[in-house]
Amino acid sequence: MPRGKLPYYSVALGALLLLWGSTWGLFFAPAETYMGDVQRIMYVHVPTAWNGMLALTIAFFFAVLSLWKGGLDWDARLEGALEVGVVLCTLLCMQGAIWAKPTWGVWWDWDPRLTTTAVLVFAFGGILALRQFVDDPVKRATWSAVAAIIAFADVPIVYFSVRWWNSLHQVQSTPATVSRAFHWPLRINAFGILFLMSGLIAVRARLAALRREDELAPPLPAAVPHGASLAQGVRP
Amino acid sequence: MNEGVIQGGWPFVWAAYAVTTLILTGYATSVFLRYRSLRQKREQVKP
Amino acid sequence: MKGLWAALRKDLLLQWRTRAQAAAVYAFGASALLLFSFAVGPQASLLREQAAGFLWLGLMLSSTLTLAESFQAEAEQHALEGLLLLPASPRALYYAKALANTTALFLLGTGLLPMMVILYDAATPRVPPLLGIVLLGSAGLSAPGTLYAAMTAQARARQTLLPLLLFPLVVPVLLASVKATSLIIHGDPMGQLGSWTLLLTCFNVIHWSLCGLLFERVVED
Numbered sequence: 001m002p003r004g005k006l007p008y009y010s011v012a013l014g015a016l017l018l019l020w021g022s023t024w025g026l027f028f029a030p031a032e033t034y035m036g037d038v039q040r041i042m043y044v045h046v047p048t049a050w051n052g053m054l055a056l057t058i059a060f061f062f063a064v065l066s067l068w069k070g071g072l073d074w075d076a077r078l079e080g081a082l083e084v085g086v087v088l089c090t091l092l093c094m095q096g097a098i099w100a101k102p103t104w105g106v107w108w109d110w111d112p113r114l115t116t117t118a119v120l121v122f123a124f125g126g127i128l129a130l131r132q133f134v135d136d137p138v139k140r141a142t143w144s145a146v147a148a149i150i151a152f153a154d155v156p157i158v159y160f161s162v163r164w165w166n167s168l169h170q171v172q173s174t175p176a177t178v179s180r181a182f183h184w185p186l187r188i189n190a191f192g193i194l195f196l197m198s199g200l201i202a203v204r205a206r207l208a209a210l211r212r213e214d215e216l217a218p219p220l221p222a223a224v225p226h227g228a229s230l231a232q233g234v235r236p
Numbered sequence: 237m238n239e240g241v242i243q244g245g246w247p248f249v250w251a252a253y254a255v256t257t258l259i260l261t262g263y264a265t266s267v268f269l270r271y272r273s274l275r276q277k278r279e280q281v282k283p
Numbered sequence: 284m285k286g287l288w289a290a291l292r293k294d295l296l297l298q299w300r301t302r303a304q305a306a307a308v309y310a311f312g313a314s315a316l317l318l319f320s321f322a323v324g325p326q327a328s329l330l331r332e333q334a335a336g337f338l339w340l341g342l343m344l345s346s347t348l349t350l351a352e353s354f355q356a357e358a359e360q361h362a363l364e365g366l367l368l369l370p371a372s373p374r375a376l377y378y379a380k381a382l383a384n385t386t387a388l389f390l391l392g393t394g395l396l397p398m399m400v401i402l403y404d405a406a407t408p409r410v411p412p413l414l415g416i417v418l419l420g421s422a423g424l425s426a427p428g429t430l431y432a433a434m435t436a437q438a439r440a441r442q443t444l445l446p447l448l449l450f451p452l453v454v455p456v457l458l459a460s461v462k463a464t465s466l467i468i469h470g471d472p473m474g475q476l477g478s479w480t481l482l483l484t485c486f487n488v489i490h491w492s493l494c495g496l497l498f499e500r501v502v503e504d
Binding site: 067119120122123126127129130133134135139142143145146147149150151153154157158160161162164165 | 427430431434437438439440444447448450451452454455458459462478479482485486489490493494497500501503
């Protein structure tokens with residue numbers, strides 16, 4: 001696992017971009033014709049949606065690589081991408097509820113994309129839970145990868161089934177139609193969350209890698225005399 | 237002014253941004269703190 | 284192929300030998316259906332309208348018991364390692380187990396139909412399509428369910444993990460089966476049954492192939 005400072009810069013840059021884009025969207029962009037000021041929620045909601053899905057897609061690729069290449073490095077990255085993805089998707093559901101209340105009068109309007117996201121939070125969150133209950137690191141890595149691949153393959157089916165299920169009862173709500181005047185704050189925030197997300201996945205992956213190293217070869221206590229051969233430990 | 241059909245949406249806008257800020261900063265802080273503490277523990281143990 | 288048949292015979296025999304547990308699972312499912320009526324209230328029209336939903340919820344909850352049990356023997360007796368030493372491929376073992384689970388769930392679902400008819404007044408003369416949907420739904424639950432049952436049989440906290448992992452994945456099965464069953468019971472003026480059946484079929488095709496491919500990695504040492 002690399003040790004450089006790049007993820008920290010990425011997170012800092014992301015935070016700055018988010019601050020810029022959000023300030024623009026909150027205070028300087030015009031109010032929308034039909035939704036009024038509530039539409040400003042889109043400046044964080046849409047970027048969160050893009051990046052949440054991206055994080056889970058990245059997790060899928062890490063899962064494939066983990067199964068294909070083996071070793072525990074890809075598993076550490078998978079853990080990072082899974083956790084960040086679940087956090088972003090949970091945030092997405094919360095934002096969606098806050099947007100739905102003034103718009104539709106209910107906290108949850110069964111919008112297919114948001115409903116699919118909720119299912120994904122449970123599906124991928126369940127994989128994070130699975131990891132807590134498997135003691136063997138190799139099994140944990142294999143099983144998480146298998147589960148992530150199956151969950152990801154399920155995404156389109158879940159989406160279509162929810163869409164068909166919902167379409168009989170409700171006009172499609174499309175919160176993400178944003179007209180041209182509003183593009184810039186949206187793009188800035190999108191890149192903001194992108195950099196934030198990438199940096200967080202990297203740091204979280206390093207954390208996972210460190211924990212794995214501790215698991216496989218626990219560091220000896222400081223009481224061992226300096227230079228003793230036992231201090232070598234067993235490194236893979 | 238041209239404020240749209242939905243009036244008085246500002247509390248929800250603030251709520252959405254507040255939730256976003258809280259969760260993103262909270263999670264980022266937790267990841268950094270956990271990583272830093274694990275790094276420090278290992279530096280202490282290494283001879 | 285030979286491996287598949289032998290393994291299938293083994294699994295079906297195993298199910299037959301543990302049929303007392305299957306009866307208990309059936310009792311669980313039937314009582315779940317009863318509890319749903321208590322939760323909703325004695326309005327006949329409401330119960331009839333939601334009958335399909337209750338049936339499939341009951342079947343889904345019961346399926347966790349059936350699926351978890353299906354690897355009980357392997358987990359307890361370390362029989363899994365023994366099975367893997369045989370010439371049959373892990374894929375054959377998976378398909379055999381999944382087919383046996385599908386059979387068990389199909390029998391369970393069919394057994395719950397009379398409960399549905401009695402409790403919710405949801406009868407229909409169109410029995411073959413109904414059985415077809417029960418079969419497709421059972422298969423849809425079994426495919427990922429068997430894989431995750433194999434996984435969680437080897438992990439801690441298996442009773443919590445299996446439904447936790449399985450339920451989000453089989454949301455399409457729940458939606459499609461409920462819709463299809465409802466259309467069969469109440470009539471299908473707009474001819475939507477085909478689309479839902481297609482969705483169930485696609486889900487089954489994708490998961491029976493994908494889980495079959497991945498099963499080997501789940502049980503390897």
